[in-house]
Amino acid sequence: MMNNTHDYLYHDLLKRSISAFHAVLKGSEPDVERCDAPMMDRYVIVLQGETMSLRGWVEGHPRLGTSLIQTSLLIHISKDRKWARTLSRWYRLGEPERLGTSQLSLGIDLPSFCVPIGLDGISIPLHLARRVMELQPTRLTGMAAERGFNDVSKTLSDIANRWPPQT
Numbered sequence: 001m002m003n004n005t006h007d008y009l010y011h012d013l014l015k016r017s018i019s020a021f022h023a024v025l026k027g028s029e030p031d032v033e034r035c036d037a038p039m040m041d042r043y044v045i046v047l048q049g050e051t052m053s054l055r056g057w058v059e060g061h062p063r064l065g066t067s068l069i070q071t072s073l074l075i076h077i078s079k080d081r082k083w084a085r086t087l088s089r090w091y092r093l094g095e096p097e098r099l100g101t102s103q104l105s106l107g108i109d110l111p112s113f114c115v116p117i118g119l120d121g122i123s124i125p126l127h128l129a130r131r132v133m134e135l136q137p138t139r140l141t142g143m144a145a146e147r148g149f150n151d152v153s154k155t156l157s158d159i160a161n162r163w164p165p166q167t
Contacts, residue, residue, distance in 0.1 A: 014140060025165055
């Protein structure tokens with residue numbers, strides 16, 4: 001039972017998460033012929049607490065046009081790194097941001113490492129992000145169960161049993 005505004009917001013977040021997970025489980029990338037997904041380039045994966053998002057330069061975003069953005073909750077990145085699914089939409093992925101290593105140590109060539117992003121986030125490499133993404137349905141199942149959203153909890157539990165997608 002929802003008793004306050006926060007309950008409604010959590011319920012909405014969880015229902016939107018279910019839609020995003022189902023979109024990925026239908027196929028790890030959208031139908032290219034019909035997809036008008038925005039293109040994100042020079043992106044990093046940002047971890048803030050237990051949630052992840054993408055931050056980068058986007059073109060063709062339906063509301064934000066061309067600009068530097070931080071996405072909603074990151075759900076999935078395809079194995080070929082060409083597509084990302086967030087809570088709200090698919091993104092076509094260009095090149096990730098290559099963070100300069102000269103600040104760390106001369107002569108070290110690291111394609112990505114953890115650096116502060118904003119006030120409370122850090123960038124993380126894809127192999128760590130994939131591990132966090134694997135755990136998302138289970139984490140959200142617990143969140144739904146704690147709030148008594150039994151129908152949503154059951155659906156997320158079913159998704160967790162099929163997650164991550166193998167393609």
